[in-house]
Amino acid sequence: MTTTIAERTRRIAERAARTTRTEPDATPLEQPTHREEVRRELAAYAARVRVTDLVREHGSPLFVLDVDRVTTQLLALRRELPGVQIHFATKSLPHPAVIRAVDAFGATFEVASRGEIDLLEREGVAIEQCLHTHPVKTVADITGAYLRGIRTFVVDSHSEVGKFRGLPADVAVLVRLSFPNPAVTCDLSSKFGVAPEEADALVAHCLRAGLRVAGFTFHVGSQTVSARPWMRAIHRTLGLMRRLEHAHGIRFDTLDIGGGFPIAYDEPVPAFADLARGIRSALAAAPSRYRILVEPGRFVSAPAMMLATRVVGTTERADGAWAYLDDGVYGAYSNIPSEQTHPLVFAAAELDAQPVREPERARVERRLRARRHRPVTLAGPTCDSLDVIARDMPLPTLRAGDLLVSPMMGAYTLATATGFNGFAPTPVVVVPA
Ligand SMILES: Cc1ncc(COP(=O)(O)O)c(C=O)c1O
Structure with a gap:
C-alpha cells in the first residue's frame, strides 16, 4: 500500500515530537557528555537502519542518506x-x-x-x-x-x-x-x-x-x-x-x-x-x-546523512596510535577542511543496539568494553599528510576491517569531495528505500 506524502510527513512530525521529550533513562546523577548523548542516539538509529547490513550489501565507504x-x-x-x-x-x-x-x-x-x-x-x-x-x-x-x-x-x-x-x-x-x-x-x-x-x-x-x-x-x-x-x-x-x-x-x-x-x-x-x-x-x-x-x-542536510567507513590499517607512531580509513578529507570528510567542522567518529562496536532483554552482567561488561577508549589519530587514504580526519579521537582499540560511523555528515561532504589520488566518490544509499 502506498502512503501519501502528507501521511508520511505527519508520521515524521509525530516521531519528532516523541523523540524531543526527555529520555527516561537519563539519570539525574550522571550527566552524559555530548559524545555519549550522540552515541546513544546513533546506536538506536544505526540499529534501526541496519548500518552493518547496508555496508555488507553496498560496501565501504558508504553514505546513508535518510530522506x-x-x-x-x-x-x-x-x-x-x-x-x-x-x-x-x-x-x-x-x-x-x-x-x-x-x-x-x-x-x-x-x-x-x-x-x-x-x-x-x-x-x-x-x-x-x-x-x-x-x-x-x-x-x-x-x-x-x-x-x-x-x-x-x-x-x-x-x-x-x-x-x-x-x-x-x-x-x-x-x-x-x-x-x-x-x-x-x-x-x-x-x-x-x-x-x-x-x-x-x-x-x-x-x-x-x-x-x-x-x-x-x-x-x-x-x-x-x-x-x-x-x-x-x-x-x-x-x-x-x-x-x-x-x-x-x-x-x-x-x-x-x-x-x-x-x-x-x-x-x-x-x-x-x-x-x-x-x-x-x-x-x-x-x-x-x-x-x-x-x-x-x-x-x-547535515542530519540527513551518516557516513560508514572501514579501517584499512593501524600502526603505532611516535605520537601514538594511528588508524587509516578508506575515506578522508579529500572525500566524504571534505567538510573538515572546507567548513572547519569536527564530525564525531564512533566504532560500530560502540553502537551495538542494546537487546531488549539483557542480563545485568552482560550490560555492565558491554558498557565497560565500550568505555575502554584510547586516543587515536584517524587518517584518510590519500598519500599526503593533510588527509587527517581527527587527532586524539577517543575510540576503542581499532583493527583493520573495523567499521566506523560518523553522524551529521550530509552538509558540504558529498558536495565538496574531490577524486584526488584516484579514490572514487563515496556512494550513497538512500533510506527508507
Ligand atoms: C547564499 C547562501 N545561502 C545559503 C547558504 C547555506 O548556508 P548554511 O549551510 O550555513 O545554512 C549558503 C552557504 O554557503 C550561501 O552561500
Whole structure:
C-alpha cells in the first residue's frame, strides 16, 4: 500500500515530537557528555537502519542518506519560523533524493549555478519559485537562468547591474548586504555583500538602470550559534529598508535572512527553538507585506546523512596510535577542511543496539568494553599528510576491517569531495528505500 506524502510527513512530525521529550533513562546523577548523548542516539538509529547490513550489501565507504530526516528538519523550520518561505541551499547536498524530499514538503530552493538548475529541472522542480543567489554571474548565466524560469537574482556590486540590461520587467533583484561575524568559522561576509552604508548607492544604481529591487538578503555566517547576529542584521536591514523606501518612493517586498542555522557536531549547539525565538522577535518589526525568506543548507542536510567507513590499517607512531580509513578529507570528510567542522567518529562496536532483554552482567561488561577508549589519530587514504580526519579521537582499540560511523555528515561532504589520488566518490544509499 502506498502512503501519501502528507501521511508520511505527519508520521515524521509525530516521531519528532516523541523523540524531543526527555529520555527516561537519563539519570539525574550522571550527566552524559555530548559524545555519549550522540552515541546513544546513533546506536538506536544505526540499529534501526541496519548500518552493518547496508555496508555488507553496498560496501565501504558508504553514505546513508535518510530522506525522512530532511523532512524532520524542514518541519522544525516551519514550526519555529511560521510563515517564512524556505529556500533550501542546494549546494549543501545536491542529491536527487534530497531535492525530491524538499520539493514534496512544499519548500523551494536557492541555487547558484547552471548545474544546480539542471539538477532541479531533472527532478521536476518549479524553477520560477527558486532564487538565484550568486552575486557575481556572467550575462549567459543570467539569461540562461531567466529562460529556465528564475525571476529573482542577487546583486552586490555596481558592475553586476548592467548585466541585466534587456531582460523583461518581471526580473527583480535582492541586494546582498554584508554583516561580518568573526565569531563563526565560516564567515561569508568578506567575499560577498555590500556594506549597509553603501547599499543606498547600489539601490539607486539599480533603479536608474530600470531594475526592480525586491529587497535585501544577507548570510550571517554558517554554523552561527546565537540569535544575536540575525537580530542585529534584521534590525539594521529593516531600518535601511524603511529609509530607502522613503528616499526613493519605492516599496520593497522581500527580506531574505539567509542560512547559517547550526548543527551539533562535536559540541552541543543551542536548541533551534531558542534561536528561532530571537529571530522571530526581530522579524516582528517587519511590515506584514514583506515575504520573509530563509536559505538553510547545513541545518537541513547535515542530519540527513551518516557516513560508514572501514579501517584499512593501524600502526603505532611516535605520537601514538594511528588508524587509516578508506575515506578522508579529500572525500566524504571534505567538510573538515572546507567548513572547519569536527564530525564525531564512533566504532560500530560502540553502537551495538542494546537487546531488549539483557542480563545485568552482560550490560555492565558491554558498557565497560565500550568505555575502554584510547586516543587515536584517524587518517584518510590519500598519500599526503593533510588527509587527517581527527587527532586524539577517543575510540576503542581499532583493527583493520573495523567499521566506523560518523553522524551529521550530509552538509558540504558529498558536495565538496574531490577524486584526488584516484579514490572514487563515496556512494550513497538512500533510506527508507
Ligand atoms: C547564499 C547562501 N545561502 C545559503 C547558504 C547555506 O548556508 P548554511 O549551510 O550555513 O545554512 C549558503 C552557504 O554557503 C550561501 O552561500
